[in-house]
Each structure stands twice: as C-alpha cells, then as structure tokens.
Amino acid sequence: QVQLVESGGGLVQPGGSLRLSCVASASSFSVYTMGWYRQSPGNQRELVAQITAGINSNYTDSVKGRFTISRDNAKKTVYLQMNKLKPEDTAVYYCNARLFTRQYWGQGTQVIVSS
Numbered sequence: 001q002v003q004l005v006e007s008g009g010g011l012v013q014p015g016g017s018l019r020l021s022c023v024a025s026a027s028s029f030s031v032y033t034m035g036w037y038r039q040s041p042g043n044q045r046e047l048v049a050q051i052t053a054g055i056n057s058n059y060t061d062s063v064k065g066r067f068t069i070s071r072d073n074a075k076k077t078v079y080l081q082m083n084k085l086k087p088e089d090t091a092v093y094y095c096n097a098r099l100f101t102r103q104y105w106g107q108g109t110q111v112i113v114s115s
Contacts, residue, residue, distance in 0.1 A: 002026040002104040004095045009109030012085055016113070020080040022095030022106055033098045034071055034078040038091035038111075045094065049080060062088075085113045 008020040026032060035050035049069040051057040057069050068081040078095065090113050095106035 002032075002097050004097060004104055004106035006093065006095045006106045006109040009093060009111045011112045011114065013115050014085060014087060014113055016085050017081070017083045018085065018111060020082070020093055020095075020109060020111075022078045024076045024078070024095075024097055026076065026097060029076040029097075030073040031099060034069075035096040035098065036069060036078075036080045037094045037096055038089075039094070039108075040091040043091075048093070050096075051078065082111070085111075087113045089113050 003025040004022050006020060006022045008018060010018060012018050031053050033050055033052045036048045037045050038048050039045040047060060048063055049057060049059045049067055051069045051071050059067060066084045071078045090111060092108040092110050094108045097104045
C-alpha cells in the first residue's frame with residue numbers, strides 16, 4: 001500500500017503561480033510513474049501531467065507551457081509547478097502513483113483561481 005499526501009493548493013489570482021507537492025510512502029518510489037490529475041464539479045477526472053521513472057513527462061494540451069512536473073526520488077516527492085494560472089484551472093488536484101496494474105491516489109488538494 002502506498003500513501004500519497006498532497007499539499008500546496010489554495011486561492012490564487014489569474015496569472016499567478018502555485019506549486020503542488022505530493023509525498024509518497026512507497027519504499028520503491030523511483031520506479032513508479034507519478035501523475036497529477038484534476039477534477040472540477042460536473043467533470044470527469046483528467047490527467048494533467050505525468051512523469052515516468054525514466055523522467056519522461058507529458059502534459060495535457062491545456063497546460064503545456066504553463067505547468068511543469070518534476071520528481072525528487074530522494075525525497076519521494078513529485079511536484080507540479082503551475083504558472084500563468086487561469087480560472088479554468090480551478091479544480092481538486094490529485095496525486096497518482098502507478099506501477100503496472102497497481103495505482104494509488106492521494107486525498108486531493110483544492111486549487112481556486114479567481115480574482
């Protein structure tokens with residue numbers, strides 16, 4: 001069982017920045033593909049960004065050029081740096097850890113982009 005704890009959400013004005021963090025309890029954190037998903041009211045949960053064990057990353061089109069995912073295996077932490085935030089980025093952001101058929105979720109952290 002892997003526990004994931006997110007932090008860093010909050011209220012920010014349009015154009016602002018936030019950095020989300022997710023600390024994992026996995027002893028073999030470095031082999032997991034780590035991802036950030038988000039879900040807003042009335043919408044399905046969507047993949048925002050993910051980073052593999054080999055440090056390959058990919059992003060959903062709407063955040064390319066604004067968000068950056070990174071990982072620190074020594075700290076068992078994955079980050080999501082979010083810049084130039086827009087109101088449509090408002091959602092609950094969830095951390096995900098995946099290895100073959102196993103996956104785990106964090107409890108989520110709320111991000112609100114509003115003036």
